[in-house]
Amino acid sequence: MIKAQKKEKGIARRLFRFLTPQWKVILLATIVSAVASGLEASIPVVVGMVIDILGGKENIMTEILNHLGFREMPSSAVNILPIYILTLIAIVGLLSYTRTYLLSMVGEKTVVVIRERLFRRLIRLSLSYHNRIKKGDFISRVLSDVSTVQDTANSLKDIIHSAVMVIVILIVMFSRYWFLTILTIVTFPILVSIINRLSERMRTAGRNLQVKLGEIGAYLSEILSGIRIVKSFTRETYEDSRFKKINISTFRARMKTVKVEALLRPLMELCSGLGMVLVFWFGCRSVMSGDMTTGMLMEFIGLVMLMYQPIRSLGRVNTMLQRTIAASERIFEVIDEPEEIIEPEIPERLGKIKGRVEFRNVSFAYDNGRKVLHNINIEIEPYESVALVGPSGAGKSTLVNLIPRFYDVSDGSVLVDGIDVRNVSLNELRRQIGIVPQEMILYGMTVKENILYGRLNATMDEVIESAKAANAHEFIMKMPQQYDTQIGEGGVLLSGGERQRLSIARAILSNPCILILDEATSSLDVESEALIKEALSRLIKNRTTFIIAHRLSTVVNVDRIVVMDKGRIVDIGTHNSLLRKGGLYARLCKAQLIS
Known part of the structure; x- marks a missing residue:
């Protein structure tokens, strides 16, 4: 009492x-x-x-x-x-x-x-x-x-x-x-x-x-x-x-x-x-x-x-x-909820990054104690495109979520250009990372406002150029108020392909040095997938890119493929070299009839 x-x-x-x-x-x-x-x-x-x-x-x-x-x-x-x-x-x-x-x-x-x-x-x-x-x-x-x-x-x-x-x-x-x-x-x-x-x-x-x-x-x-x-x-x-x-x-x-x-x-x-x-x-x-x-x-x-x-x-x-x-x-x-992702008291200056990413002895477990990543070690060079593939639950999305510090590692460290991400200001770090998620998240605003979400101070010309690069300008110009058209809650008035192209335009406008594509072409029709692949090819140019994909046909041309299973890296190589090895990747390709 x-x-x-x-x-x-x-x-x-x-x-x-x-x-x-x-x-x-x-x-x-x-x-x-x-x-x-x-x-x-x-x-x-x-x-x-x-x-x-x-x-x-x-x-x-x-x-x-x-x-x-x-x-x-x-x-x-x-x-x-x-x-x-x-x-x-x-x-x-x-x-x-x-x-x-x-x-x-x-x-x-x-x-x-x-x-x-x-x-x-x-x-x-x-x-x-x-x-x-x-x-x-x-x-x-x-x-x-x-x-x-x-x-x-x-x-x-x-x-x-x-x-x-x-x-x-x-x-x-x-x-x-x-x-x-x-x-x-x-x-x-x-x-x-x-x-x-x-x-x-x-x-x-x-x-x-x-x-x-x-x-x-x-x-x-x-x-x-x-x-x-x-x-x-x-x-x-x-x-x-x-x-x-x-x-x-x-x-x-x-x-x-x-x-x-x-x-x-x-x-x-x-x-x-x-x-x-x-x-x-x-x-x-x-x-x-x-x-x-x-x-x-x-x-x-x-x-x-x-x-x-x-x-x-x-x-x-x-x-x-x-x-x-x-x-x-x-x-x-x-x-009063305590901070889980704590800003450093004296952050290191990151500056304009080149895009080198290193996972050094990284392990990670969620709050329930279930460990989903085990001793991950890999270095990604600037401008390199890397695909993360493997069965569902292998830890692919969890791994890339550690780069912008959506979560902090349980053990080890994630480094960007040689600096531990925990020692960098969150704003400075995340400002240089672009994400195109699978969910195609848009807001109940206009087309222009959704694209501007990537960089709020961008000019209208930059918005239009980003939309063109994402193969979105053409369908936008056919809308009633064009860039000022309201798209409804979650972009409900757009098709799946149109929503994804706006997501890509938003990422292009943010001009990130590191790009994360999380199943960016899943659940799309053939025509939309072709348009989005073309837009993505422009987006990943001169950027360090992580691509998470279950459809392996979308990643055969990347620089490296990292194969994950049960929270561990089980293989690394190109599409052809991994096929020759005949391991997990080759079995996944065979299941999808990919040669």
């Missing part, structure tokens, strides 16, 4: 630090709120005085009215009361607008900063981390968890106003009727105890709910990504049942939070009612004994009722705060 409370306070302090840059705005809004609360608190006081004047008793209000020239009592007091109240309502309304605008701006700015901080962290975490966490869970943290924080941030205006209102009214009550005020707040410790007990339950229930919402996000992301498979196997009904289970589980998690929220309100009302009963009983006896006037009692009851509303509001906000702490815990889990 104590440990959980310390953790909660730690998270709350971190959230508060996001507010500190805007402390001047918060201070101004607090002052505005205090003035508005003071004006609101004066209404019951004035009403109580008018009631006493109606009863024939004089008070400070009669003195003020007489001083102002109003002699006829109580009619003057009755006539002025509505004017006074309406004027106060107008002033308080203006102050309320100012407070709401200022604190809403603070809340929204805070959420923007948190969301940007979370996204910045997400895209900088290693591939290893991204492989462990479901994409839908990422989306849930950026949207659902941040949205929960946003709800509380938007309630900042209510939190500050309610807190200031309670303080101001208590000051007024203590200054006028201290004993009755003590009777009013005698139930506060009970109320605080109830809120503390329910807070722990709400925080646990809130975290479970956020996890369940993350599971729904992960499920939807997975299903929508593979919707063709769902339809091809007619698994709509099956997926209905899967979603129903997750949805019901989320509903149950939500109802646990509702149960706590529903329990809080009647308990708060009970405590408030107890305080009100004590005040009313003692106040009536004081009026009967002559210690108080009827107006004084009505004034005090008005102040109590005015105070209980913000107290109830603070109670509701507390349940929201518990959900926010649970959501913030998930957000900070990502922000």
